[in-house]
Amino acid sequence: MSLTLFNVVLAVIIAISFVGLNAAYLVWCERKGAGLFQRRPGPMENGPWGLLQPPVDGVKLMTKQLLIPGGVDKAIFMVAPVLAMFPALISFVTIPFSENIVAHPIDVGVLMIFAFAALGGMSLLVAGWGSRNKYSMISSVRAVSQTVAYEIPLMITTITVVMISGSLNLGDIVQTQLGGFWHWNIWPLQKQVGFNLLMPFSFLILFVCSVAETNRAPFDLGEAESELVAGFHTEYSSMGFGLFFMGEYANIVIGACLTVILFLGGWACPVGDLGFFPFTHHVGWFLLKIYLIIFVFIWIRWTFPRTTIYGLLNLSWKYLIPISLFNLLLTAGLLKVF
Amino acid sequence: MTEPITLQQDETFVLNVGPQHPATHGVLRVKMTMDGEYIYNAETVLGYIHRMHEKMAENRTYPQYMPNMGRLDYLSAMSFNHGYALVVERACNIEVPERAEYIRVITVELNRIASHLVWLGAYVLDLGGFTPLMYCFDDREQILDLLEAVTGSRLTYCYFRFGGLYNDIDDDFITGTRAFITHFRKELKMYAKLVTGNVILMKRLKGHGPVDQNMCQRYGATGPVARGSGINYDVRRNEPYSVYPDFDFEVPVFTEGDSYARYLVRMEEMEQSLRIIEQALDKLPDGPINPKKKPKLIKPPPGDYFAAVETARGNFGIRMVSDGGKNAYRMKLRSPTYSNMHLFDEACRGMLIADALAFMGSLDLVIPEMDR
Amino acid sequence: MNIQDKTREALSTLFADMPSPEPETDDGEEGEEKPEIRGNGILEQDYHAKGFHLDVQLEPNQLIEAVRIIYDLGYYLESITGVDWIKEEQLEVVYDFSRYDFDLCRTVVRTRIPRTEPHLPTITPIYTGASWHERETHDFFGIVFDGHPHLVPLLLPEDADFHPLLKDFKA
Numbered sequence: 001m002s003l004t005l006f007n008v009v010l011a012v013i014i015a016i017s018f019v020g021l022n023a024a025y026l027v028w029c030e031r032k033g034a035g036l037f038q039r040r041p042g043p044m045e046n047g048p049w050g051l052l053q054p055p056v057d058g059v060k061l062m063t064k065q066l067l068i069p070g071g072v073d074k075a076i077f078m079v080a081p082v083l084a085m086f087p088a089l090i091s092f093v094t095i096p097f098s099e100n101i102v103a104h105p106i107d108v109g110v111l112m113i114f115a116f117a118a119l120g121g122m123s124l125l126v127a128g129w130g131s132r133n134k135y136s137m138i139s140s141v142r143a144v145s146q147t148v149a150y151e152i153p154l155m156i157t158t159i160t161v162v163m164i165s166g167s168l169n170l171g172d173i174v175q176t177q178l179g180g181f182w183h184w185n186i187w188p189l190q191k192q193v194g195f196n197l198l199m200p201f202s203f204l205i206l207f208v209c210s211v212a213e214t215n216r217a218p219f220d221l222g223e224a225e226s227e228l229v230a231g232f233h234t235e236y237s238s239m240g241f242g243l244f245f246m247g248e249y250a251n252i253v254i255g256a257c258l259t260v261i262l263f264l265g266g267w268a269c270p271v272g273d274l275g276f277f278p279f280t281h282h283v284g285w286f287l288l289k290i291y292l293i294i295f296v297f298i299w300i301r302w303t304f305p306r307t308t309i310y311g312l313l314n315l316s317w318k319y320l321i322p323i324s325l326f327n328l329l330l331t332a333g334l335l336k337v338f
Numbered sequence: 339m340t341e342p343i344t345l346q347q348d349e350t351f352v353l354n355v356g357p358q359h360p361a362t363h364g365v366l367r368v369k370m371t372m373d374g375e376y377i378y379n380a381e382t383v384l385g386y387i388h389r390m391h392e393k394m395a396e397n398r399t400y401p402q403y404m405p406n407m408g409r410l411d412y413l414s415a416m417s418f419n420h421g422y423a424l425v426v427e428r429a430c431n432i433e434v435p436e437r438a439e440y441i442r443v444i445t446v447e448l449n450r451i452a453s454h455l456v457w458l459g460a461y462v463l464d465l466g467g468f469t470p471l472m473y474c475f476d477d478r479e480q481i482l483d484l485l486e487a488v489t490g491s492r493l494t495y496c497y498f499r500f501g502g503l504y505n506d507i508d509d510d511f512i513t514g515t516r517a518f519i520t521h522f523r524k525e526l527k528m529y530a531k532l533v534t535g536n537v538i539l540m541k542r543l544k545g546h547g548p549v550d551q552n553m554c555q556r557y558g559a560t561g562p563v564a565r566g567s568g569i570n571y572d573v574r575r576n577e578p579y580s581v582y583p584d585f586d587f588e589v590p591v592f593t594e595g596d597s598y599a600r601y602l603v604r605m606e607e608m609e610q611s612l613r614i615i616e617q618a619l620d621k622l623p624d625g626p627i628n629p630k631k632k633p634k635l636i637k638p639p640p641g642d643y644f645a646a647v648e649t650a651r652g653n654f655g656i657r658m659v660s661d662g663g664k665n666a667y668r669m670k671l672r673s674p675t676y677s678n679m680h681l682f683d684e685a686c687r688g689m690l691i692a693d694a695l696a697f698m699g700s701l702d703l704v705i706p707e708m709d710r
Numbered sequence: 711m712n713i714q715d716k717t718r719e720a721l722s723t724l725f726a727d728m729p730s731p732e733p734e735t736d737d738g739e740e741g742e743e744k745p746e747i748r749g750n751g752i753l754e755q756d757y758h759a760k761g762f763h764l765d766v767q768l769e770p771n772q773l774i775e776a777v778r779i780i781y782d783l784g785y786y787l788e789s790i791t792g793v794d795w796i797k798e799e800q801l802e803v804v805y806d807f808s809r810y811d812f813d814l815c816r817t818v819v820r821t822r823i824p825r826t827e828p829h830l831p832t833i834t835p836i837y838t839g840a841s842w843h844e845r846e847t848h849d850f851f852g853i854v855f856d857g858h859p860h861l862v863p864l865l866l867p868e869d870a871d872f873h874p875l876l877k878d879f880k881a
Contacts, residue, residue, distance in 0.1 A: 015652060039476060227361065305538050308541075309690075311542075554841055557837075558786045573810075576814060641760070642760070644761030670791040710865070
């Protein structure tokens with residue numbers, strides 16, 4: 001794929017609209033999902049099954065006044081929401097939706113996604129710092145320690161997968177998992193490593209970390225509404241809040257994409273390559289998988305109460321990091337053996 | 339899990355939890371002096387919805403004051419009705435017909451379940467779990483429908499009269515209540531699975547928010563707070579009133595004194611309330627619901643009178659001083675959460691804010707009742 | 711010996727050496743007695759008629775001692791409240807105590823202070839929970855509890871300089 005200006009613009013537009021649509025309609029899915037778990041219909045008023053709710057919400061958010069409280073650090077305050085949305089957008093550039101549909105394949109795609117994910121944590125810090133609000137401040141401090149604690153096992157787990165695949169390119173990682181669901185990295189039996197019992201646990205670690213990274217319940221300590229009101233976005237109104245909100249959902253999609261690509265074979269069909277319609281076929285599988293993962297995200301959110309910050313950090317430092325480190329060593333050893 | 343660190347006073351800041359805060363469920367304000375996320379000191383500020391109900395008692399006749407009882411504790415208004423009815427009946431020596439007593443018990447216990455359901459939903463919401471709230475309100479709605487049909491109001495009941503009741507119950511109420519009992523037994527099992535056994539919930543509640551017996555005594559904590567600390571104290575049992583001695587029920591007591599113990603007490607109490615209602619429906623006698631002989635004008639003889647009932651939150655005491663006139667000379671309302679909340683200031687020192695708010699939720703606060 | 715007798719006995723030591731008009735511990739009068747003319751001492755009340763068992767009236771300076779006795783006997787503090795007896799130019803402060811165990815005995819301790827100079831010692835060192843009750847009584851009646859650590863308005867606004875439950879209070 002040649003890197004022309006046209007291609008880049010097209011890729012960015014497609015990425016933005018995909019993220020935007022996803023973010024908007026994931027809110028709808030979230031509310032419908034919540035309704036499903038709570039014996040109620042969810043949004044029903046706007047359009048059939050409330051399908052027009054997201055655009056109406058968007059209009060409402062955009063027409064509200066962007067309130068800047070007195071005494072805030074204006075520059076930081078304004079930059080933070082953009083900072084929340086931007087990395088999620090950029091990360092989509094390198095996500096392979098199928099063999100051919102990828103905005104711009106980068107050889108170090110995994111690295112790029114992590115680089116921008118770290119920037120997302122930065123946005124929470126900046127938002128809390130700039131808000132001149134004690135709740136926001138506590139929340140941003142929490143968010144940073146949470147990000148640090150969960151990026152480590154996330155990366156170690158990813159490195160394990162990268163070692164197996166031998167590539168940092170997300171497309172290549174999927175390529176090594178083609179040919180049926182038994183080739184996916186989630187299973188202990190892999191041709192490169194023989195038998196590694198810890199792989200399912202690695203998948204769980206990655207999944208838990210992506211829940212924590214995206215600040216989702218039960219790890220939504222950054223915004224813990226019963227303790228910190230709304231955490232880092234307490235002071236944000238209008239689209240400032242809207243961008244945080246959309247950023248959260250964009251991050252969920254990124255997290256789900258990463259989980260699917262690293263462990264669930266990306267766009268690979270679960271029962272080998274059926275051959276017909278390779279184009280739609282593959283992208284369909286990819287979307288199906290990420291939405292399944294997102295459904296689990298929603299399911300978890302509406303089922304479990306929130307943990308506490310020390311519980312969260314304990315989980316990461318005492319369990320997830322040692323296990324993922326051990327798995328890294330084990331995988332490295334197995335790679336040498338086989 | 340959380341050992342309080344040594345707190346350094348010179349690095350503290352003040353965090354205002356409330357008057358508008360999602361965890362306070364009303365206009366309560368707690369001024370917390372924080373050291374990071376640890377609470378160094380807390381001072382509760384009350385009175386945001388103080389309405390001076392006690393002064394109102396001096397300006398109204400005795401029957402006119404009954405509606406105020408529904409405005410104190412909007413979640414278990416029926417018990418407050420009962421308390422006030424008891425004290426005036428005691429003062430004026432009014433006999434209550436048997437049937438009225440049974441209906442009183444049934445409605446009060448239904449109201450207790452409704453109150454505990456709101457607490458359960460709101461408490462799990464405090465802990466970040468949203469879904470149980472919807473289930474609880476769904477079940478509570480059935481109770482409210484039942485009570486609305488009989489009492490005419492959904493929340494701020496004014497159902498009791500001196501010596502009797504405003505309205506007799508009908509067959510619809512009885513069949514509806516029986517259906518609710520069967521339904522709710524199943525629901526309780528579901529709550530046990532969904533909420534009580536949840537690992538995250540247990541981790542957050544077990545061992546947090548310790549309240550010991552001495553603290554209960556010093557602060558006068560009653561109700562589930564005392565029972566969660568191993569004090570077997572339930573006014574229905576210790577100081578039997580109405581027809582409670584007729585029923586076979588248990589007073590759940592847990593000795594741990596932590597938030598989880600208080601949680602379990604309330605969950606168990608709902609079960610026991612169901613038992614009481616069931617027995618009361620079985621034994622429900624026929625007859626009038628209002629006494630044949632009742633003074634036209636309620637004028638208690640001079641002196642002071644006291645009555646206490648067990649509300650969903652604890653011991654509600656009402657002290658009435660009469661000078662023989664149409665209005666009370668002095669009416670003191672001793673509300674349970676007023677004392678229960680008071681121990682928060684002492685108990686939450688050195689806690690993390692997340693645990694402290696989980697502790698506050700386990701005290702089951704109803705702010706209008708504290709502020710009166 | 712049940713707790714009612716025990717409490718009465720313990721409290722009657724307070725009245726042993728003073729020539730109080732009514733050191734009688736027996737069931738003197740029923741509840742019909744007018745509180746206005748009552749002297750210091752212990753009354754046993756009919757629970758079914760009044761709702762409490764022991765009714766103790768004492769001098770303000772005996773208060774701490776009495777409350778200490780009651781605390782040691784295992785009572786918890788139910789409430790503290792005031793009554794404004796404007797005709798006698800007196801304020802009455804009523805302390806309600808009750809028990810956690812099955813030995814039912816509600817004890818009322820009351821004391822009277824002049825309206826013009828309403829001062830009472832605080833009982834917060836004994837019952838920590840008295841703090842709010844005393845602040846509330848201070849709000850409503852203007853009674854000053856000497857030695858209270860934080861006697862600022864609790865239920866009334868923080869700048870309140872009125873006492874609404876006084877009978878001569880005009881809104």
